[in-house]
Amino acid sequence: MAKISMMELLSLQQGMTEPQKAMFQNQLRQRLKNRGLTFILAFFTGGLDRIYLGQIGLGILKILTTGGLGIWWLIDLFTAMERTDEYNRKLALEISQALKLQN
DSSP states (O other): OOSOOHHHHHHHHTTOOHHHHHHHHHHHHHHOOOHHHHHHHHHHSSSHHHHHTTOHHHHHHHHHTHHHHTHHHHHHHHHHHHHHHHHHHHHHHHHHHHHHHTO
């Protein structure tokens, strides 16, 4: 998957008031994870990429197993950006749902 598209963002904001849309955009901007940083963490660290994306248990396990003896590390290099996009998409949905519940 790619980054969150403008169409996805507009869809998530559908039915929101203008103040809610502004709050959505502000919260999302503050909490989005950076794809490049995730890749750098996956490349140079033993598990901080997982911790950065909120997968603390997997991050610790990855550190303790030295990246699954290198196999897990290699796989995570190829999936780092996709995992970041998935995290950001889920985050946007959660923020959207929380703001819509305030109505």
